[in-house]
Amino acid sequence: MIRPQxxxxxxxxxxxxxxxxxxxxxxxxxxxxxxxxDPDEQDALVTLAARIRDHHCGQRMxxxxxxxxxxxxxxxxxxxxxxxxxxxxxxxxxxxxDILESxxxxxxxxxxxxxxxxxxxxxxARELADVINKIKSTYDMAITLSVGERSHADYALWxxxxxxxxxxxxxxxxxxxxxxxxxGRELETRLAxxxxxxxxxxxxxxxxxxxxxxxxTHHLARDIRxxxxxxxxxxxxxxFIPHPDTPFRDEKAGGVxxxxxxxxxxxxxxxxxxxxxxxxxxxxxxxxRIDALKAGANVLMPNFSPVEVKKKYxxxxxxxCITERTGACALCTEGIARAGGLEIDWSRADSLKMAVxx
Ligand code: SF4
Numbered sequence: 533m534i535r536p537q538x539x540x541x542x543x544x545x546x547x548x549x550x551x552x553x554x555x556x557x558x559x560x561x562x563x564x565x566x567x568x569x570d571p572d573e574q575d576a577l578v579t580l581a582a583r584i585r586d587h588h589c590g591q592r593m594x595x596x597x598x599x600x601x602x603x604x605x606x607x608x609x610x611x612x613x614x615x616x617x618x619x620x621x622x623x624x625x626x627x628x629x630d631i632l633e634s635x636x637x638x639x640x641x642x643x644x645x646x647x648x649x650x651x652x653x654x655x656x657a658r659e660l661a662d663v664i665n666k667i668k669s670t671y672d673m674a675i676t677l678s679v680g681e682r683s684h685a686d687y688a689l690w691x692x693x694x695x696x697x698x699x700x701x702x703x704x705x706x707x708x709x710x711x712x713x714x715x716g717r718e719l720e721t722r723l724a725x726x727x728x729x730x731x732x733x734x735x736x737x738x739x740x741x742x743x744x745x746x747x748x749t750h751h752l753a754r755d756i757r758x759x760x761x762x763x764x765x766x767x768x769x770x771x772f773i774p775h776p777d778t779p780f781r782d783e784k785a786g787g788v789x790x791x792x793x794x795x796x797x798x799x800x801x802x803x804x805x806x807x808x809x810x811x812x813x814x815x816x817x818x819x820x821r822i823d824a825l826k827a828g829a830n831v832l833m834p835n836f837s838p839v840e841v842k843k844k845y846x847x848x849x850x851x852x853c854i855t856e857r858t859g860a861c862a863l864c865t866e867g868i869a870r871a872g873g874l875e876i877d878w879s880r881a882d883s884l885k886m887a888v889x890x
Contacts, residue, residue: 605651737766743786770812799828825872
């Protein structure tokens with residue numbers, strides 16, 4: 533049973549999420565929608581999100597090949613199994629040749645974007661620049677980097693080498709929540725990195741985690757406002773999943789319903805951002821990536837890391853598809869798209885916001 537107040541608020545947010553009345557009213561609208569766990573109301577929310585996705589992005593799911601190339605990290609994020617204080621974490625660093633081989637497999641699978649991801653390590657920026665250069669001169673594909681906070685000079689070097697996009701999740705824009713997740717690090721630094729990346733001409737992605745300790749739906753509503761107003765090209769949303777070897781081991785996992793409502797609202801307010809059906813959503817009690825597609829997501833990122841290292845890249849436990857041979861995930865990609873009611877788009881699929889900015 534859908535309450536009239538729910539329908540009115542949803543229509544208001546879909547029409548103009550910023551709400552002409554006031555910034556507080558805009559936040560209250562989002563909180564109200566995030567808080568509704570009624571199945572009929574959630575159905576109405578995700579159905580509208582999927583319609584908006586189809587209208588602004590097409591009824592398609594784009595594919596990015598993910599390569600996790602190092603589990604080494606200098607940071608101590610309290611939710612993450614790769615944090616440097618975890619002695620049980622298995623560390624690996626792929627060689628440039630290993631990364632190039634993974635790029636070959638991504639290209640061979642017909643995928644035209646590779647996402648190179650690692651912990652925040654101290655690898656010489658020139659080594660990664662060389663890898664980027666070699667991939668770009670060998671294959672016609674876009675490169676997305678996701679290697680954390682680095683200097684302006686490093687970001688510039690990688691852009692110059694041919695990197696197209698950069699993912700840097702903010703996790704929360706509330707300074708206190710941010711600090712409670714990231715020991716000894718400040719939100720301002722993250723924001724400055726995001727600014728630098730944009731200035732350098734990257735297509736920029738960010739994202740948040742849902743259900744972390746101390747987070748409320750007010751925080752999430754403010755995250756939505758931040759992510760929408762910065763016009764990010766890509767936005768990742770996944771549930772918090774407690775890792776047994778971290779300080780958050782006894783905390784409750786984020787809710788699937790709340791994560792899907794967050795995703796749907798991000799679709800409704802951002803219109804044409806690329807929103808992945810995240811692996812975290814696929815790694816809960818069951819695989820919720822199809823539900824994510826039905827709630828407005830339109831990206832899937834099959835894992836192309838070598839099979840012998842896949843299980844070592846354990847930010848959270850229970851990660852899906854870590855035993856399949858490299859590239860095998862690409863095979864079930866088609867089935868997931870179909871189940872989500874979408875066609876597959878194998879192209880490099882650049883930002884849909886970029887044309888508007890140019
Ligand atoms: S979340 Fe990223 S930066 Fe933080 S500890 Fe894990 S790998 Fe390192």
